[in-house]
Each structure stands twice: as structure tokens, then as C-alpha cells.
Amino acid sequence: MNRFDYIRPGSVAEAVAAASEPGAAYLAGGTNLLDLMKIGVAAPDKVIDITRLPGLDRIDWLEDASVRIGAMVRNAELARNTAFSAAFPAISEALLSGASPQLRNAATVGGNLMQETRCAYFQDPLSRCNRRAPGSGCDALEGHNRSHAVLGWTPSCIATHPSDFCVPLAALGAIVEIEGPDGSREIDLAALHELPGSESAGGIALKHGEMITALRLPAEATSFAGHSRYLKLRERTSFAFALVSAAAMLSMEQGTITEARIALGAVAARPWHATDAETFLKGKKAEAEVFAEAAGIALKEASPSGDNAFKITLATRVLTRALTLAAKGTPDRVPALPASVFMSSEGATANA
Template identity: 50%
Template sequence: MRPFRYERAASVSGAVALLAEAPHGAFLGGGTNLVDLMKLDVARPDLLVDVRRLTCDRVEELPDGGLRIGAGTPNSELAADALIRRRYPMLSQALLSGASGQLRNLATTAGNLLQRTRCPYFQNVTTPCNKREPGTSCSAIEGHQRDLAILGTSPECVATHPSDLAVALAALDAVVRTEGPDGERVIPMTELHRLPGPEPQRDTVLQHGELITAVDLPPLPFATRSSFRKVRDRASYAFALVAVAAAIDVADGVVRDVRVALGGVAHKPWRAIRAEDLLRGGSAREERFRQAAEAELAGARPLPGNAFKVPLARNTMVRTLLDLTEGLR
């Protein structure tokens, strides 16, 4: 363990100011990912600013009928919240499919969104990794490929984003509220994370010292008919090979509106915009669902070791939509 300084800030603005003075510092929430990376010598902060108790740790109703999730809300409490379970069941399902009960008790909403890839080469400091050390090459491209991305990759990085919660929030058009050195701003969830491009070391669009303070869920009445399906190597405590978050509104056998996002397939939660566009106004039938899934995955560029993810993602999307529309078609 490398030496570091620990500070407990008294306010959000104080935390932001502390980190602004430490270019190699980091915010500490639940620490379930950051501390592991420090032990592996992947993360080397010289200052940890404890923000666990600075931001709201509960779910609140908004005047427009949406919900605001405090950045400090533990994953377990968010998953159990009655409003979340009733209005946005995919969100609760996504949280309960991740980690373990002990970790969910400690992990926070903001920390879950900002967790880093579990690519084995990123976590192994003896191997080259452009995400960990830009310009050193990507060991994963010629290495173990099973868990890697099939959409939005670049020659510099094929890692996947690990958060299940982020996938559900992307499908629900959530927005992220932050406070940083330049003040407050609101970022659409679909724009928070980045594709790797030539700078895979940058996971998000956040500036150094910018702190997530809350996540807002817009009112979406048909999200009560939503689901999160996760395909993984074992039944618990495993990251997604493929995940699908979906909500659908069907009337008289026709899709009036739909939201779909994929996990385990890209460097960021992948909003299935092309599939959604094809589904709206069409019949809620398996053939139509399959056509939409195939159109979304037409741009996939799998590696030999993860080509199975393409049909897996297609079939998982179709099965999720079929289950949601059972009895409505």
C-alpha cells in the first residue's frame, strides 16, 4: 500500500476545493472499488477526500413526478425503496443482480456509476494497458477476450463498463447532477460515460474534482412494465456477459414507446436507439423484436473469443421484450 492523506470534508464545496488542489487525489464513497484498485496498485491517489456523508442518502419525490436519488444512497436501500420498486422495477432488479448483500450495503449510487472496468489486464500492473497507462498498448485484444466489448470499441481499448445500475439508468433517461470547480451541471446519463476512442483512460466526461451529488429519474409511467435481465457465468456475484434493461408500452398489439439499453457489450452503457426507433409504431411480435435487435447489433465488431456475445445479446433482448409483452400481443 502506498502512503496517502485522508481528509473528511465538511461540505460538498469543501470536498471539491480539496480535490482541486490535489491532481492525483480521489473522492472516497463506499470504497468498494477504489480500495481494491489501491491494493492492486492500479489506483495511486495521494489524497482521499471522504464524501460518504456529504450527499443525500435517500430517494425523494420531485414536483414533476420523477424521483431524485441521493448520490450517497446505498445500493441495498435503493433496491429496496418502495417507490423505485413500483415505478422503475428494472432499477431494483439491476441492483439486486450485482455484487453481494454486504457490498450493496456499503456501495453508493455515485460510486456504482463510477466503478472501473474489471478487464483483467487493467487490473494487472504487469501487463500493458492503455486505460491504465496510455500508449502502452491493449493486451486484451490478443489475450483473454470472453468478457470484452463488441460495440463502440477502438484499437486502443476493448474493455466493458461493469455497472448494472448504469445500464438501467441509461434506459430510463436519467440525468446526473454534479458540482465541480466550475459549478453545478446536469449530464444526461447516456452522456456521462465515454467510448474509448484514442483516450481509453477517460471513463467519463467528469472533470477532475467534479462530484456527483444526485441522479434524477424523469417520470415515465410505462416504466412500471420494465425488466432487467443479466446473463453471466454463475447465478450470483458475477459481472454481465450481456445485460438488457427494457421498458415497453403496448396498446392493441402495437408498441407505442420503448426504452432499451445493453450492458456487458461496450465501454459504456449502450442505449439501443436504433432498436427503439424500429420498434415504435410496429407490432409487438417476436419477429419484430428480432429485427430490431439485429439492427442494433449490426455494427458489432467482436473478437474471436467473444463473438458469442452477438447472438447472446440479440436473444436476450428478444426474450426480455417477449416476457414484458406477454398477454399484450
């Protein structure tokens, strides 16, 4: 890791001023930035530690019943917040299925949104990668790519976004509050993670010096609390990134879906908000064929970016299952293995 200056500003304004200088980067929980610095993918010469900035570690319920989550709220803290997890159980479940307890205690809400792809070629500075080094090419395209994107990719970049947290957020229409050298602005979460284009590799839609200060969930997002699930398929029972995941949130009246919120994870360079499938589900009966059809609609545009056609089948099935589980109702408590297909509430006790 290169040498850098460490700066701990006292206010958001100071932070933005410091971070607007060339070569500066914001440091929050450090679980992604420090890792990228260690492997030589990030090399800031000024690190702006924003973890102590006042007012960014709060969860506020606003008058219009929306909720505002400060960017420095830690993942574990948010997941365990009683009022929050009651209102947004799928978000809690997604958070608790991500990384490890230690990482969740350090990682922040803002940092999770800023998380970089886990594409092995992005992480290897010796490989060609348009996302890391624009214009250099993409070694994943003809490389080992069984876990890469099946939606929204172009030959410029086939990487996926690794976050669990962002999947239900995208479905629920989260809004990101941003401070920057040009003042404040806010954007939809969907717009934060730019898909690759014919020339560009996509990436995070923040200008240099901009920082995320908060995340808002609209009031109507709380209306799905009774039927909310996150389901994450992975190749190890815990502490693994998703192969495919899905958030499914339903609002139901007597077996009929009045509103649906759906997103897929680990299938694209952004959490994939499946709006067509949501529209399709509105007014439909909550039953297996309907869910399968909705999942088909969500994956309609999918195509393999490499040796990963199986992910399309899997994503369709994961979403179908997530919808089925959501329709059954949110469990009283986040399952022992959050978001796992292995739902048993009680563990085997042979070794206990």
C-alpha cells in the same frame, strides 16, 4: 497500498475544494476504489470521504414527477425503496442482480456510475493498458478477450462497463448532476462513460475534482413500470458479472408498443442505449419476430474485438428475451434470482 491522507469534509464545497488538489480521490462506499487501491491500479495520496455529506443520501420525488437520487444512497436502499421499485422495477432488478448483498449495502449510486472496467489487463498494473496508462497499448487486444466489447470499441480499448444498474438507467435517459471546481453542471448518463476513440481509450467524463451529487430520472421514465425487465446472463447462478445483459422497458396499449427503452450491458465501454431499436419498436405489435428484429437492429454495428463473436449472438438473444419478458409484464415482485434466466418463483426444497 500507498500512504494517503484521509479527509472527511463537512460540505460539498469543502469536498470539491479538497478533491481538486492533485492526487486526491473521492471515497464513497469504497467497494471499487479501495479494491483498485489494493491491486495498485489507483494510488491517491488524499482520500476524500464523502459518505457523510449532508443531503446526498435522499430519494426525492420532484414536483414534475421526476425523481432525484442522492449520490450517496446505497444500492440496496434504492433497490428496496418501495416507491422507487414500483416506478422503476427494472432498475431494482438490475441492482439486486449485481454483486452481493454485502456489497450492495455499501456501494453507492454515485460510486456505481464511477465503477471501473473489470478487464483483467486494466486490473493488472504490469500489463499494457491505454485506459489505465494512456499510450501504453492494449494487452487485451491480442490476449484473453472472450468477455470483451463487441460494440463501440477501437483498438485503443476493448473493455466493457461492468455495471448492471447503469443499463436501465441509460435506457431511461438518466441525468447526472455534478459539482466541481468550476461549479455545477449536469450531463446525460450516456455522456458520462466515454467510448474509446482512435487515440484515446475513453473513460469517465469527469474533470479532476468533480463529483457526482445526484442522479435524476425524468418523469416520463415512470411510464414503463408495467413492462420492465432486466436480464443478465452470467456463468455462475449468482455473484457474477454479466457476460451480456439487457434492460427492456415497454409502454404498451392493447398489444402495441407505444414507446420502448432498451439498453445492453457488458457489450461496450458504456451501457449501450439502443435508440434505433427503440424507434423501430414504436407502434409495432409486441411479438417474437418484432423483438428479434429489434434486437438485430440493436446489434447491427456489432463486431468482435477478439475471441468473442459469440457475444453478438448472445446479446441479440438476450435482448430478444428481455423484450419478450417485458411484454409479458413486470412480475409482482423481483424474482427470487433477480435478472436470472432461471425464473422459478419457488426453489427446490430438498435441503430445506
